[in-house]
Amino acid sequence: DTEVTQTPKHLVMGMTNKKSLKCEQHMGHRAMYWYKQKAKKPPELMFVYSYEKLSINESVPSRFSPECPNSSLLNLHLHALQPEDSALYLCASSQGTGLVKNIQYFGAGTRLSVL
Amino acid sequence: GENVEQHPSTLSVQEGDSAVIKCTYSDSASNYFPWYKQELGKRPQLIIDIRSNVGEKKDQRIAVTLNKTAKHFSLHITETQPEDSAVYFCAVGTDKLIFGTGTRLQVFP
Numbered sequence: 001d002t003e004v005t006q007t008p009k010h011l012v013m014g015m016t017n018k019k020s021l022k023c024e025q026h027m028g029h030r031a032m033y034w035y036k037q038k039a040k041k042p043p044e045l046m047f048v049y050s051y052e053k054l055s056i057n058e059s060v061p062s063r064f065s066p067e068c069p070n071s072s073l074l075n076l077h078l079h080a081l082q083p084e085d086s087a088l089y090l091c092a093s094s095q096g097t098g099l100v101k102n103i104q105y106f107g108a109g110t111r112l113s114v115l
Numbered sequence: 116g117e118n119v120e121q122h123p124s125t126l127s128v129q130e131g132d133s134a135v136i137k138c139t140y141s142d143s144a145s146n147y148f149p150w151y152k153q154e155l156g157k158r159p160q161l162i163i164d165i166r167s168n169v170g171e172k173k174d175q176r177i178a179v180t181l182n183k184t185a186k187h188f189s190l191h192i193t194e195t196q197p198e199d200s201a202v203y204f205c206a207v208g209t210d211k212l213i214f215g216t217g218t219r220l221q222v223f224p
Binding site for chain 2: 040041042043044045048055056090097102103104105106107108109
């Protein structure tokens with residue numbers, strides 16, 4: 001099973017709303033990632049969690065707040081977003097972050113629209 | 116930081132022909148080179164990967180070659196089929212993956 005599940009599939013929110021994106025995997029992976037993908041662009045890394053600790057933050061604005069409650073779950077809390085934050089948000093997981101464990105499996109994404 | 120260039124940005128081929136996509140990178144410490152296929156509205160899916168101690172890897176119609184000295188690697192698809200039509204991303208990894216800009220491949224019947 002190489003399934004990474006993301007909810008919701010679609011989300012529309014206003015600039016004053018607070019919402020959360022959820023990601024779940026049951027492959028025993030110890031690294032989880034958030035990416036942002038704009039239309040016709042490659043995925044851009046936002047955050048990396050390794051063994052439930054934040055290991056990489058790619059200078060993401062504080063209106064995006066990640067959380068890793070346990071090794072299977074990854075959340076992305078959203079607050080006071082801007083219309084330019086509209087994008088596909090992808091979660092991924094891998095067995096670890098070292099060389100031999102670096103295969104990343106992606107979820108189907110949450111398509112976010114900020115009005 | 117790492118810089119990954121991918122060419123061409125679009126590629127149109129006739130069914131049955133071969134397709135080649137090339138990526139170059141800047142960080143000689145990079146050690147992992149995957150290729151992802153993303154169909155419209157779908158998730159990126161790993162199709163093949165290669166590690167820095169290997170020069171070539173093949174899986175049926177798909178192959179990847181790596182030249183560490185020149186810092187480039189290529190995806191080769193033979194006997195292309197219409198279902199190969201998608202956007203292909205290369206990526207370069209050490210502690211994280213940096214993606215190339217993508218190649219839109221169209222295979223015409």
